[in-house]
Structures are given as C-alpha cells and as structure tokens.
Amino acid sequence: MFALVDCNNFYASCEKLFRPDLRDTPVIVLSNNDGCVVARSKEAKALGIKMGVPVHHIQSEIRQHGIQVFSSNYTLYGDMSRHVMVTLEALAPRVDVYSIDEAFLDITGVNRVVALGGFGQQVKSTVVRNTGLPVCVGIASTRTLAKLANYAAKKYRATDGVVDLSKTDRQRRLMALVPVDEVWGVGRKISVKLQAVGITTALDLADADPATLRKRFSVVLERTMSELNGVACLPWEDVPQPKKQIMCSRSFGTVVKTLSGLFEAVANFAVRAAEKLRAGEQCAGAVMVFVRTNPFRSELPQYSNSASVKLITPTQDSRVIVHQVLSLLKPMFRDGYDYAKAGVMLGDLVSQVHYQEDLFSIEPSGKNERSDRLMSVMDEINRHSGVKVHSARQAGPAAHKMRRKHLSPAYTTDWRHLPTVR
DNA sequence: TCTGGGGTCCTAGGACCC
DNA sequence: TCTGGGGTCCTAGGACCC
Numbered sequence A: 001m002f003a004l005v006d007c008n009n010f011y012a013s014c015e016k017l018f019r020p021d022l023r024d025t026p027v028i029v030l031s032n033n034d035g036c037v038v039a040r041s042k043e044a045k046a047l048g049i050k051m052g053v054p055v056h057h058i059q060s061e062i063r064q065h066g067i068q069v070f071s072s073n074y075t076l077y078g079d080m081s082r083h084v085m086v087t088l089e090a091l092a093p094r095v096d097v098y099s100i101d102e103a104f105l106d107i108t109g110v111n112r113v114v115a116l117g118g119f120g121q122q123v124k125s126t127v128v129r130n131t132g133l134p135v136c137v138g139i140a141s142t143r144t145l146a147k148l149a150n151y152a153a154k155k156y157r158a159t160d161g162v163v164d165l166s167k168t169d170r171q172r173r174l175m176a177l178v179p180v181d182e183v184w185g186v187g188r189k190i191s192v193k194l195q196a197v198g199i200t201t202a203l204d205l206a207d208a209d210p211a212t213l214r215k216r217f218s219v220v221l222e223r224t225m226s227e228l229n230g231v232a233c234l235p236w237e238d239v240p241q242p243k244k245q246i247m248c249s250r251s252f253g254t255v256v257k258t259l260s261g262l263f264e265a266v267a268n269f270a271v272r273a274a275e276k277l278r279a280g281e282q283c284a285g286a287v288m289v290f291v292r293t294n295p296f297r298s299e300l301p302q303y304s305n306s307a308s309v310k311l312i313t314p315t316q317d318s319r320v321i322v323h324q325v326l327s328l329l330k331p332m333f334r335d336g337y338d339y340a341k342a343g344v345m346l347g348d349l350v351s352q353v354h355y356q357e358d359l360f361s362i363e364p365s366g367k368n369e370r371s372d373r374l375m376s377v378m379d380e381i382n383r384h385s386g387v388k389v390h391s392a393r394q395a396g397p398a399a400h401k402m403r404r405k406h407l408s409p410a411y412t413t414d415w416r417h418l419p420t421v422r
Numbered sequence B, C: 001t002c003t004g005g006g007g008t009c010c011t012a013g014g015a016c017c018c
Helices: A010-017 A040-045 A059-066 A076-089 A116-131 A143-155 A170-179 A187-195 A200-207 A209-218 A219-228 A258-277 A318-332 A369-384
Strands: A002-009 A029-030 A039-041 A067-072 A094-099 A102-108 A134-141 A162-164 A245-254 A282-293 A304-315 A341-347
Touching: A002 A029, A002 A076, A002 A116, A002 A143, A010 A029, A010 A067, A029 A040, A039 A162, A040 A116, A076 A094, A076 A102, A076 A116, A094 A258, A102 A162, A116 A134, A116 A143, A116 A162, A134 A143, A143 A162, A143 A170, A143 A219, A200 A219, A209 A219, A245 A258, A258 A318, A258 A341, A258 A369, A304 A318, A318 A341, A318 A369
Parallel strands: A029 A067, A134 A162
Antiparallel strands: A002 A102, A002 A134, A029 A039, A094 A102, A245 A341, A282 A304, A282 A341
C-alpha cells in the first residue's frame, strides 16, 4: 500500500510561509530568469493565472490584482523540501522521494493498526506542524492510483486533503469522473490519441484492451492501465539509482554575441556539472555542449548546434571537462548571432571506483591522486566558505547572469537572512 | 524587452555479427 | 520466379515526469 504525499503549491507555499502578511494575497513564483509562471497560490489560481505562461503576458493582471511575484529561490525550496522529507521518514518505514515536493510512503500493514484515512490525516497534520507547509495525501495499492487519489484530495474540498482509494468501488467511481489526461503517465500527445479512439476518462483507460494499448501505443501505457486496475508495475526503488546523465544549462540574462562570452558561460556550466558529478561519486565518459539563439525571436537569424566527444578515460576533473567543452565550442561558434542559451551535458556516467582505465596510458596507475586531491580541496572550500575558488576560465563580468528581480531571502540557510520578529 | 531547467524510459531503424 | 534465420549494439527521436 502506497501513500503519496504531495505539497500544495509548493514554491508559492514556501514563499508565503515567511511572509504571513501575504496569507490571503495571490502569489506566483517564476522560472529561472524570471521567465514563466511555475507555481501559483490558490488565490492566484482562482484569478485564472495559468501554469507556464510567460510573465510578460500577464503584467496587467499582476498590477490589477496586486499579485505578489517571486523569482525562483531553489535554495529555500530545497531546504524546506528536506524538512518535509525528514518528517515523512519518521512516519513510515520506507520513503521514496519522488520529486522536490512529493514522496511515496510504504504503508503496507498500517491498516491493521489504524484506518488508512486516519493515518493520512495524521501525516498531513504532522507535516504542517513540523514545517508549516500544507500537503495532500493519496492512498492506494499502486503508485498510479495513489497519484489519482492525491489528485482527488487536492481537487475536492470535502475530502479534507486525504483520499483513501484502497477499495475497488471507490476507485471506479473516481476514475469515471477523472479526464484521462489527468492520469499519471498520460501526457498531451497520448491523451489526444486516446480521445480519438473514445477513451476519455481514467475508467475508459482502465477498462481498455491491454493488447490493443500495447500495439497502438507502447508497453508504458499498458503498464499504466494495469496500475489503474490495482496491479503494481512500478516497484520500490530500494537503493537510489545512480544518475545516467548530468545537465547544466541556462538561458542568459542578456544575449551573448562573442566567443569569449560563450566560453565563460559554458566553462561555468562545465564546472557546475563536474561538481554534481563528484557529489554523486561518478565519472563522465562523454561530454556534450550546445548553444542556441532565442527561437521566440523568429525575426532574428537563428542558429543552434551541439557537439560531443567521448573520453578515453572517464574523468571527474573540472579542468579536463572545461578543456573538452571549450575545444568543442570553438568550431561551433558562428559570428553574427545573438546567443540566448547554452548548456553542458555529461553522459556515459560510471562509478568513480569501477571504471576502465586506458590500456595505453603512459601514466602509472593511481595518476588521479593529485587531481582528486585538488578537486576535493576546491569542493571543500566552495562548500564551507564565502570565498569561492574557481577556474580562471569562469572569471569575468557575468554577462550571462540570471535575471532574478524578485528573489526572496535565504531564510533558512544563511545567517544573514534569518527572519526577525519585532 | 520579456518564453525554465533537469531528468527518465521506450522504440524503430541501421549497422554489424555468425 | 526464386535471396535465411537469429542475434546484439548504438543512436535519434519521441513521449513522459517534476
């Protein structure tokens, strides 16, 4: 039995938590670079602000209704997420953190002690007591049904934020009401195709013919169908799986026109990606770089390109990755374009302890020792000190800095930003 | 003026092997 | 007229998730 715990309007709730003056005010949170709306408080939703709209399309609504706007503050959200997850880990024997604002709990056997609905209420009130953040709880025998239960808990006020979908008749009654595109795993494209063949509700999908689904769509949708029928196809991830790729990319706050500007930006991305790599105790066997102009400015000349290289020996050394990235970038650069975005992707990731060395290397084994020590010293300094050490390639005025005009303080992670009560 | 960033999985098709 | 049968590996592209 699964309980899916999902925070309500997570980013917006984190912002409101430290601004009690905004309790009843509509709040929205923007994507990186202050681009699109990625979270809305319930008041903002009630005003009809849609998920994903560019903020410059809704300037008049923002003024008219006094909507409070925040830039993304991932330092705050990440820390608040950790508080929520720690709370959940005390409430269930197994917790699978699925994303920054939701987790699946293993609650098998809980019903022998308390009613599942009551347990859900207990989870909800404990999280709000420990963190101040509101959550909804969906309970069912498969992940997909638990997701559906959570959807209902959020949508229908009468549920008081908890839905127990362990009984088949309740499952079927709910599924008959839920549009098929609200099912976990059914996105925009597939829902259009499904509706064309008369499958419009979750129940239609649950009752569809498995062989036909597999043939016309894929085994993925067939699994979703089975999950809706209470057959669990998505097992517990007992150990967190190692990453398969690491990406670091950003749109630039202002356009970049020069090769040296792009160099600086991608060197930064390379270093950040390498830090993530070392944090996960992995090495990368392949490096990819991409650049592009702004596709929304169709009146301007457009250009996008990418290049990649396989490394003979996997590495986690920032200097090697920066060097590779810059050699890839150079031949890709074309003069006369306004570059709007670039990124670095590391692939063919392997564990830092088990990987294939180069048979023909003239270096003795253990040659990484100096590199390892340098990287760990850099990581240590950058983790604990305000003074950052970095590659010379990253230096210079950060023309590609993000726009974050409405950034809130780092209330919980920086002593200088501690809230004060007067 | 202004449109995010980071992932995973599956499938089809091509190249290759015996 | 007529050209096998059984595999593996890799990549690009498409779909999905938050």
